[in-house]
Amino acid sequence: MTKFDDATQAIRVDDTTYDVCLDAAYTMGAAIHGGYLMAVMLRAVVDDSPHEHPVATSAQFLRVPKxxxxTVRVDRIKSGRTTTVTRATMVQDDTPFLTAFVTTATLRPYDPGAEPDGLTWEAPARATMPPIEECRALPAPKPESNMALNAQMELLFDPPTIGWLTGEPTGRPESRAYFRMAEPQDPDPFVLALAVDALPPVVFSAGARGWAPTVELTWYLRALPAPGPLVLIADGDLIAEGWFDENVEVRDSAGRLVAQSRQLARLGRG
Known part of the structure; x- marks a missing residue:
């Protein structure tokens, strides 16, 4: 079991309840990372479901938990041969902090030699990444910033998308990076839940700064990923009236589209 597996485990209490423990290693200042919270919740949902994989998750971030x-409370709304739909809520002191509708199904394991199953088509990547050796990590955060999350994963960025660090943002909402866990671990659906929310907010490249809290995030698991680093490609469509959206495409080391997400967030104040 990796540190991430341990930090996201959910222990069944009864038919509708799981105990979890939110780990300080996944904090960003005073907040707990939203992708990590989704991974914790999804452990409970998948354990309760007859299907193995969370193929669609729509999460509402209600409050910042401690x-x-x-506790994660699960309520199966519908369960059938191919999918199960569950409503899950993360609770502390009887107060809900995160709620989600999750559809689980069972996907085929990654097999580079497998024949396509029925009709297939895939759009090209939203952007082309440079070779990994040409990408850059962000500077190490100051200890007082309490950005513990940074030590749990490695992000190597396409250099133009972190121009905001030196006062040279591209002027467009975008971010691109290679992603892998700091502790060696092949990506799985729970790692993907972390990955779809792992990039700095795309509004940084448009010139904004400051905390940008997610209000709603929907993501899809499209395939079980190949071993190796992931590529995260993010952009946005609209920044207006204190709100922005963020679209993330995740491709595995074989170049396949394995996850997609879209979120709505508040514009931070730097």
Missing amino acids: LGPA
Whole structure:
């Protein structure tokens, strides 16, 4: 079991309740990372479902939870041969902090030699990444910033998309990076839940700064990924009236589209 597996485990209490413990290693300042929270919740949902994989998750971030014990309550709304739909809510002190509708199904394991199953078509990547050796990490955060999350994963960025660090943002909402966990671990659906929310907000490249809290995030698991680093490609369509959207495409080391997400967030104040 990796540190991430341990930090996201959910322990069944009864037919509708799981105990979890929110880990300080996944904090960003005073907040707990939203992708990590989704991964914790999805552990409970998948354990309760007859299907193995969370293929669609629509999460509402209601409040910022505290570190430590929490509860995930699951309610199966519909369960059939190919899919199960579950409503899940993360609770502390009887107060809901995160709620989601999750559809689970069972996907085929990654097999580079497998024949396509029925009709297939895939759009090209939204952007082309440079070779990984030409990409750059962000500077290490100052200890007082309490950005513990940075130590749990490695992000190597397409250099233009972090021009905001030196006062040279591209002027467009965008971010692109290679992603892998700091501890060696092949990507799985729970790692993908973290990855779809792992990039700095795309509005940084448009010239904004400051905390940009996610209000709603929907993501799809499209295939089980090949071993190796992931490519994250993010952009946005509209920044207006204190709100922005963010679209993320995740491709595996074989170049396949394995996850997609779209979120709505508040514009931070730097």
